[in-house]
Amino acid sequence: MPEQDRAPAPGGLAAPGPAAESNGTPPGTDGRPVLEVTGLRKEFGTLVAVDDVSFTILPGRSLAIVGESGSGKTTVARMITGLERPTRGTITACGRDRSRPARSARDRRRRGSEIQIVFQDPYTSLDPRQTAEQAVGEVLRLHHGWPADRRQGRIGQLVELVGLDSRQARALPRALSGGQRQRVAIARALAAEPRILILDESVAALDVSIQAQVLNLLADIRDETSVSYILISHDLAVVRQLTDEAIVMYRGRLVERGPTARVLDDPQHPYTQRLRASVPRPGWKPSRRQLVPSEEKGD
Amino acid sequence: MTGRKGRGPGAGQGDATAAASRGPLLAVDGLTVQLPVEGEHRVVLRDVSLEIRQGEAVGLVGESGSGKSMTARAIDRLLPRGAQVQGQIRFDGRDVSELSGGQLRSYRNRVAMIFQDPRAHVNPVRRIGDFMTEALRTNLGVPAAEAQRKAADILGQVGIEDGRRRLRQYPHELSGGMLQRVMIAAALLTQPALVLADEPTTALDVTTQAEVMAILDELRRGYGLGMLFITHDLELAAAICDRTIVMYAGQVVEVRESALLHSDPLHPYTAALAAARPDIEQRASRLRAIPGRPLSAFEAPAGQCAFAPRCPHALAPCLAAVPELTELDGGLSRCVRVTELRGELEAADA
Numbered sequence: 001m002p003e004q005d006r007a008p009a010p011g012g013l014a015a016p017g018p019a020a021e022s023n024g025t026p027p028g029t030d031g032r033p034v035l036e037v038t039g040l041r042k043e044f045g046t047l048v049a050v051d052d053v054s055f056t057i058l059p060g061r062s063l064a065i066v067g068e069s070g071s072g073k074t075t076v077a078r079m080i081t082g083l084e085r086p087t088r089g090t091i092t093a094c095g096r097d098r099s100r101p102a103r104s105a106r107d108r109r110r111r112g113s114e115i116q117i118v119f120q121d122p123y124t125s126l127d128p129r130q131t132a133e134q135a136v137g138e139v140l141r142l143h144h145g146w147p148a149d150r151r152q153g154r155i156g157q158l159v160e161l162v163g164l165d166s167r168q169a170r171a172l173p174r175a176l177s178g179g180q181r182q183r184v185a186i187a188r189a190l191a192a193e194p195r196i197l198i199l200d201e202s203v204a205a206l207d208v209s210i211q212a213q214v215l216n217l218l219a220d221i222r223d224e225t226s227v228s229y230i231l232i233s234h235d236l237a238v239v240r241q242l243t244d245e246a247i248v249m250y251r252g253r254l255v256e257r258g259p260t261a262r263v264l265d266d267p268q269h270p271y272t273q274r275l276r277a278s279v280p281r282p283g284w285k286p287s288r289r290q291l292v293p294s295e296e297k298g299d
Numbered sequence: 300m301t302g303r304k305g306r307g308p309g310a311g312q313g314d315a316t317a318a319a320s321r322g323p324l325l326a327v328d329g330l331t332v333q334l335p336v337e338g339e340h341r342v343v344l345r346d347v348s349l350e351i352r353q354g355e356a357v358g359l360v361g362e363s364g365s366g367k368s369m370t371a372r373a374i375d376r377l378l379p380r381g382a383q384v385q386g387q388i389r390f391d392g393r394d395v396s397e398l399s400g401g402q403l404r405s406y407r408n409r410v411a412m413i414f415q416d417p418r419a420h421v422n423p424v425r426r427i428g429d430f431m432t433e434a435l436r437t438n439l440g441v442p443a444a445e446a447q448r449k450a451a452d453i454l455g456q457v458g459i460e461d462g463r464r465r466l467r468q469y470p471h472e473l474s475g476g477m478l479q480r481v482m483i484a485a486a487l488l489t490q491p492a493l494v495l496a497d498e499p500t501t502a503l504d505v506t507t508q509a510e511v512m513a514i515l516d517e518l519r520r521g522y523g524l525g526m527l528f529i530t531h532d533l534e535l536a537a538a539i540c541d542r543t544i545v546m547y548a549g550q551v552v553e554v555r556e557s558a559l560l561h562s563d564p565l566h567p568y569t570a571a572l573a574a575a576r577p578d579i580e581q582r583a584s585r586l587r588a589i590p591g592r593p594l595s596a597f598e599a600p601a602g603q604c605a606f607a608p609r610c611p612h613a614l615a616p617c618l619a620a621v622p623e624l625t626e627l628d629g630g631l632s633r634c635v636r637v638t639e640l641r642g643e644l645e646a647a648d649a
Contacts (some may be wrong), residue, residue, distance in 0.1 A: 068504035069475075177592055178363070207362040208531065209609075212575040212588035219585070234505050241577035241586065264579065278509035279579055280535040282561060286512035288458060 032095070034059045034195050034228050035080070035115075040089035042075050049075045051252040053089070057196070060226035064239040064260060066275070067249035073232050076249070077198050080230070081117050094195055113143055116189035120201035122181030126173045132159060132184040133169050139191035154191070162187040162217060179210035183217075190221065198230045203238060215241055236279055240264055248272045322392065323350040324525045325374065325410075325493055329386035332373055340383060341597040343369045345549045347386070348624075351493065354523040356516075358536030358543035358557060362572075364595030366549040367529045371495045374527070375412050376403060391492070404438045411486035413515075415498035417478040421470045428466030431485045439489065453484045457514050476507035483515055493525040501530070512539060533573055537561060545569045548605035549596025555630040565632035568606045570644035604635065612640055 033056040042050040050072040057063050065073040078084040080091055082098060091099045093114045102108040119125040126135065133155050140151045159169040162183040173181055182202060189197055199218070203211045215238065221227060233239050239246060239260060246263045248256040248271065256269040267273045280286075330347040333340040344366045351357050361367045372378050374388055376395060388395040390410060398406050414420045421430055432446035441449070451462030457480040459465055470478060479499060486494060496515065500508035516539055519526050530536050536543045537557040545553040545566065553566040564570040574587040591609045599605035604622050607613040614636065622635045634640065 068506060179592060207593055208533075208572055209362060209575050209589035210592055212577075212586040213590075215577065216586050216588055236505070237577040237579040240579055240582050261582075274506055278506045280509075280512075280532065280538045281579070282534070282537060282558075284534075284538040286509045286516060286539065288510055288513045288517075 031058065033057055033092075034094060035230075036090075036092040037076075037080070038090045038092075040076065040079060040091065041087045042072070042079060042084060043087045048252055050079070050086075053247075053249070053254045055247055055254070055257065057228050057230070059195070060222065060228060061245065062222065062229035062231060062243040064231045064233060064243040064246040065249060066233065066236070066239060066246055066263075066272075068234065068275075070251070071249040072252040073249050074200060077117065077200050077230065077232055080196075081115055081198060082111060109143060112194075113192050114194060115196045115198065116192050116194040117198040117200060118182070118185045118189050118202040120204055122178050122185055122205070123173075125185055126181055126188075128173055131170050131172055132164060132176075132187060135184060135188045136191045139188055143192045158187045158191055161190070161221065163213065177210075179206050179214065182206060182214060186214075186217070186221075190225075190227075193225075194227060196228045196230060198232070200232045201234075202231075204233065204235060211238075218242060236264055236276065248275070324353045324355075324391060325349075325351040325527075326389045327370070327374065327386070328389070330370070330373060330388065331385040332369060332378065333383040334379060335381040341595075343549055343596050344373065345596050347546075347549075347551055349544055349551065349554070351525045351527060353492065353525055354520075355542070356519065356526045356528060356540040358540035359527055359529045359546065360531065360533050360536050360543055360572075361546035362531060362593035364548070364593055364598075365546040366596060367546050368497055369549075370546070371412065371497050371527060371529055375407060375410055375495055377412070401438075408434060408438055408489035409491050410493045410495060411489060411491035413479075413482050413486050413494060413496040413499045415501050417475070417482045418470060420482070421478070423470050425469075426466065427468050427470065427473070427481055430470075431466065431481065431488060434485075434489050449488060450484070453488055454481070456487075456518060457481075457484045458510075459484070476503050476511060479503060479511055480514060483511070483518070487518060487522070487524075490522075491524065493527070494519065495527045495529070497529045498531070499528075500535075501532075508535075533560065533569075533576065545572070548594045548599035550605060550633060551624060551631070552606065552633045553631065554624075559630070563628075564644055565627060565630050565637055566606075566634050567610045567612050567640065567644060571609075571611070604633070612636060612643070 035057040037056070038054045040050055040053040041048070053076060055063065065076060067073045075084060079086050082102065085101060086099050089099065090097060098111055102111055136155050136158050137151050140146055140154055146154070164180060164183055168176060168180055173184070176184065203214050206214060218229065219242065222229065229242065231239060231243050243260045246258065246260040247254050248263065248269060250271040256263060256267065256272045263272060264276060267276050327347060327349045330344055331342065332344040333342050347366070347370055349357070359367045359370060373384065376398070378384065384396065390406065395406065428447055428450060431450040432443070435441040435446040435449065436443060447466060450466055454462035454465055459477065459480055473481065499515065500511050503511060528536060528540055537560050540557045543555055543557045543560050544551055545568065547568050553564065553569045555565060560569065561573050564573065571589045575589055577583065577586060589609050594605065600608065602621060603619065604610070604613065604617040607617040610617070616635050622633045624631045624633045625637050627637055
């Protein structure tokens, strides 16, 4: 069934009504960072996966974390979401510390309403026995405690926002394509009305024509809700399309940061330069690895 | 396209010009494949024709369900049991469907396959050396010591030093990029004439992809190998292939010199695919997404252009019949409006 490249839905997240609390400038932020990460470090045994990483994100702005496998970018995301506990450093989201585990179900729910994550693989991140409507409805019930009729209205809005039709919304994941499943995962994440949405390679596995639909959708949602994105990606074209700022990680360390356009157009660190040069383009000639900035200079 | 590398060691598989006069290395003609799914036969490939000349790199690009991997599997006779195949595949003038037993094994030595996920295609409990030399020892009767020496030697060519030590290692001891280089080395070991590379770098980091592509490209040119390079990445195909074939819903919709694929596409689908990709040079205010989703051959509407439901240029004639592959400006396009749309299709970028 054709999915539409969705037009900004009038019934989207910005719609006035009971669900619109998250719209506009949320309470207690007034331009202060929605996320502040300082001196983050993670050790697994003797391996230092993440070493002294710091950054901030302002409300409605989007940050890319770029790096190769093993660079520590996913570990950073897992620490921000609370799936890993930092060895050192602090994570402050919406003015509250979250470097320590949540102490109660209530605390956990509050954290869930601050940060949500959409994983790379839409085939393993959904409950196979839940339809899209049920997945979204469960989050609405847990996070907002709404009665069924109110949930139903909101489910309809969210499902429409991500461009699923009503038949798809009532289907189990196994009846949906990868792109459709990823939309379900996005709708489910948005149901908690997070201030920050982490996209961990969330569009990497999608076909080009579907990827464009989802990227447009993410841009619309940001315009409508002022959610901030953390995009973890190795696809520099996607990074350019969706983010304002970028940090580059290499072997657990942050080696470059700046506005996305500057980082991509005028990379300073040798690794960023090599990354940029590795992207296929017209007239591109692949080259064997020349100089590996294997050991970080200095320390 | 790019500059020719000198022919490497082990070239001399015949003079390329002489081979060209003999006809193509591989010729697929009218290939239609149906697979049994839930008690019915579903079409996965519809009338696919393509040619690869000796030493030529041909890209095969498409989205999920387009049939690109199935085409490679059909060529290497790796289709699932119960597949119904019509049409003809000729390699070096011989009908591939007639091969069996030892002939089929030696055919597969001549037509080597490299897969997307090396870990899924290597036995995790056998050493790299055993894996690499198996075909040499069992199919070609090369003595074990000689096979090991050849394997270590070719590992050096894909940039893996201390090959002897690597041969004693197990797959889990190697990184993904390293293991894919082992797979390339293993594929080259039997001195193939054609390599079928199915998304060989999709699972790798961008920098590793560049490196693996460089190795594959260099060795392919050095040995004068033909290659069918399957990818979803139009830019990658354009960068390393002489010609590129674009597939949609189990059909070939465009064949074009790679250099022209982005700047001057013939088929609306190719143009739409290039335009939908975000651009690393600049942010688009909005991506030109293609509505709907890619269709598999069996889902595509019958008796009309398969892309018409998603095509911004579709008119009544597009729904009247399945368009033929039409020759135009040195390429082929399966679009009834191909002539009127010349110059009308959006190019990927500036």
